[in-house]
Each structure stands twice: as structure tokens, then as C-alpha cells.
Amino acid sequence: MGGFAILAACSAPAVGSPSATPTPELPTASSTSTRTDPPTATVTPTSTFTPTATYTPTITLTPSITPTPTITPTPTFDFPDVNVNVGSAHCRYGPDVAYLHAGDLYEGDHGLLWNRSYNATWLWVRFDKLNYACWVSATVVDLDDDPYRVVAYISPLPQSTLYGPVKKVSAVRNGNQVVVSWDAVWMTVDDDRGYFLEARVCTQAGLLDVYGQTYGTTYTFSDLTSCDSPSSGKLYVVEKHGYTDPVAIPWP
Numbered sequence: 001m002g003g004f005a006i007l008a009a010c011s012a013p014a015v016g017s018p019s020a021t022p023t024p025e026l027p028t029a030s031s032t033s034t035r036t037d038p039p040t041a042t043v044t045p046t047s048t049f050t051p052t053a054t055y056t057p058t059i060t061l062t063p064s065i066t067p068t069p070t071i072t073p074t075p076t077f078d079f080p081d082v083n084v085n086v087g088s089a090h091c092r093y094g095p096d097v098a099y100l101h102a103g104d105l106y107e108g109d110h111g112l113l114w115n116r117s118y119n120a121t122w123l124w125v126r127f128d129k130l131n132y133a134c135w136v137s138a139t140v141v142d143l144d145d146d147p148y149r150v151v152a153y154i155s156p157l158p159q160s161t162l163y164g165p166v167k168k169v170s171a172v173r174n175g176n177q178v179v180v181s182w183d184a185v186w187m188t189v190d191d192d193r194g195y196f197l198e199a200r201v202c203t204q205a206g207l208l209d210v211y212g213q214t215y216g217t218t219y220t221f222s223d224l225t226s227c228d229s230p231s232s233g234k235l236y237v238v239e240k241h242g243y244t245d246p247v248a249i250p251w252p
Contacts, residue, residue, distance in 0.1 A: 079112040079113055079114060079150070080112070080113040080143050080144055080145035080146070080147065080149060080150070081110065081111075081112065081113075081143070081144040081145070082110065082111045082112065082113050082123065082125050082127075082136075082141045082142070082143060083108065083109070083110050083111075083141060083142045084105045084106060084107050084108060084109040084136075084140060084141055085107065085140060085141060085142045086107060086140045087106065087107050088104065088105065088106050088107070089104075089105040089106075089136060089137070089140040089141075090102075090103075090104070090105065090136075091103040091104070091105050091125070091127065091130070091134035091135065091136050092134060092135045092136075093134065093135065093155070093157055093158060093242075094135055094155070094157065094211070095117040095121070095122030095124075095135045096122070096135075096211040097137075097213075098196060098197075098211040098212055098213035099135065099157075099196070099211070099213075100158075100193060100238065100240075100242070100243075102132075102134040102135075103127070103130050103134055105127065105136065105140075109127055109128070109129060110127070110128050111125040111126055111127035111128055111130075112125065112126050113125055113143065113145075113147060113150055114126055114133055114150060114153075115133075115150050115151060115152065115153030115155075116147050116148070116150055116151075116152055116153070117135075117152060118152045120138060120147040120148060121137070121138050122135050122136070122137060122138065123135065123136055123137075123138050123141065123143075123147060124153055124155060125141070133155070135155070157236075157242065157243045158241065158242035158243065159242050159243065160237075160238075160239050160241050160242035160243055160244055161244075162191065162239055162241065163185055163186075163187055163191075163237050163239055163244055164185065164237070164244065165185075165236075165237055165244045165245050165246070165247050166182040166183060166185055166195070166235055166236075166237055166247050167182070167183045167185075168182060168183045169181070169182045169235055169247050169248075169249055169250065170182070170250065171233075171249050171250055171251055171252050172252060173223075173252040176222055176223060176224055176225070177220055177221070177222060177223070178201075178220065178221045178222075178223045178231070178251065178252060179218060179219075179220050180197065180218065180219050180220075180221070180233065180235065180249050181217060181218045182195070182217055182218075182235060182247075183217065184217050185237045187237075187239055190240070191239040191240050191241075192215070192239065193238040193239055193240055194213060194214055194215035194216075194238055195213070195214055195215070195216075195217075195219075195235060195236065195237060195238060196211070196212070196213050196235070196236040196238045196243060197211065197212040197213075197214075197219050197221075197233060197234070197235050197236075197249075198210075198211055198233060198234045198236075198246070199211075199212070199221055199223075199231065199232065199233030199234075199249070200231055200232050200233070201221050201222065201223040201224075201231045201233075202223050202224040202225065202226060202227035202231050203222075203224060204224070206227060207227055207229060207231070213238070221233070230251065231251050232248070232249070232251050233248075233249035233251060234246035234247065234248055234249060235247050235249055
């Protein structure tokens with residue numbers, strides 16, 4: 001019994017049986033060999049881009065078109081032409097022969113009619129050869145148009161300061177006559193042009209402007225008493241350069 005057991009243990013391997021192959025040893029969790037993954041690269045930027053300017057587009061406004069107004073020309077007034085029709089005539093500082101002489105006129109002298117007296121018997125004309133306007137009688141000129149196209153006008157008198165006004169002016173009535181008196185004012189012979197009176201007197205047609213010039217110290221007006229408004233007058237001293245301040249006549 002015992003001998004059989006030893007023989008079995010020493011017997012040769014059976015024919016045809018494969019040889020035993022050693023099983024390779026696999027690593028276990030407790031193996032000392034540890035796998036190390038390659039390090040992960042971390043990229044650190046070396047600079048941060050900061051824009052230095054922001055472009056803001058410029059807005060160009062389109063102007064609105066404003067229509068240009070149409071200019072309508074204002075017609076200029078065509079003053080009537082005046083031509084002297086006599087050999088010689090006077091141009092004066094007022095609309096009457098009692099006013100001072102302002103300039104000499106001769107046949108053919110041309111001017112423009114600027115104004116007129118209320119009844120157009122005297123014309124205020126700017127003659128080409130003079131640098132001022134003066135009064136000429138309508139009887140010594142020809143007009144190319146109606147004088148009533150221009151307005152009536154009273155021009156100022158040239159002022160004189162060489163002499164003083166008259167003194168002690170008085171007036172008395174004798175019926176329809178009014179006599180004005182005053183004290184004389186001394187003037188040189190060269191300067192003396194006497195005295196000038198402007199009055200508004202009562203006539204059959206109503207109140208009327210009249211003028212007087214004298215070298216004396218009295219003057220008589222015809223003056224009715226039938227007008228609704230009172231008559232009146234002024235007195236000037238006249239020298240060759242002009243007129244002094246007027247003095248009111250105390251009309252009776």
C-alpha cells in the first residue's frame with residue numbers, strides 16, 4: 001500500500017501532455033512601481049494687450065437748406081425835372097420875394113423838384129450847380145411833371161448869431177389894418193438886410209400866410225376880423241448870413 005504511493009509520485013509525465021508554462025506575475029495594487037503622468041504645461045501670458053485709443057467716428061451734420069428770400073426792389077421816386085426858362089432868376093431861402101437871396105439862376109439851369117409851397121406857386125428845387133435846395137418861383141421854370149406829385153414843405157431858415165433879436169415890438173389895429181412897430185437893431189452897412197415879418201392874416205378866403213421885408217421899423221398888414229381863428233405873426237432881424245431868432249408880434 002505504501003509502495004504504490006511513492007511510485008505515483010516519481011512517475012514521468014504522460015506522453016502528449018503539454019508542459020506547464022509559468023504564469024507571468026502581474027503587478028498588484030501594492031506594487032512599488034507607480035506610473036507618473038507627464039506634467040501638464042501651464043501657459044502664462046507674458047503681456048496683456050490694452051488698446052491705447054478708441055476711434056470714435058466724427059458725425060458730419062448735413063445742413064438743412066434755407067431758401068433764399070426773393071428781394072423785390074423798391075422803386076425809387078422820380079422827382080420832376082425843373083429847367084429855368086428866363087435869362088436870370090433868384091433862388092431864395094423861402095417861398096416869397098421877401099426872403100433872402102440864396103443863389104443866382106440862369107436860363108437852362110437844371111434841377112429836381114423836391115417840394116413845393118401849399119399852392120405850388122413856389123418850388124423847393126435842388127439845382128445841379130448848387131449843393132443845397134432853395135425856393136424858386138414857378139413862373140420862371142418849366143416842369144416835366146405835375147408839381148403836386150411832391151408834398152408841401154416849409155424849410156428852416158439859415159440861422160444868424162451876429163446880432164440879437166428886435167426889442168419892444170408892438171402892434172395896433174386901425175379897422176382892417178394892423179400896424180407893427182419895433183426898435184431898430186444896429187447892423188453894419190455890409191451886413192444889414194433889414195427886417196423880415198411872417199404873418200397869418202384873415203382874408204375873404206380865410207387865413208392866409210403873408211410875408212414882409214423892410215429896412216424901416218414899422219410894417220402894415222391888412223387883416224379882417226371875420227375868421228374863426230386869430231391872426232398872428234413873427235418878426236426877424238436879417239443880416240446877409242441869415243435870420244435871428246424870431247420875436248412874436250402881440251397881435252391886436
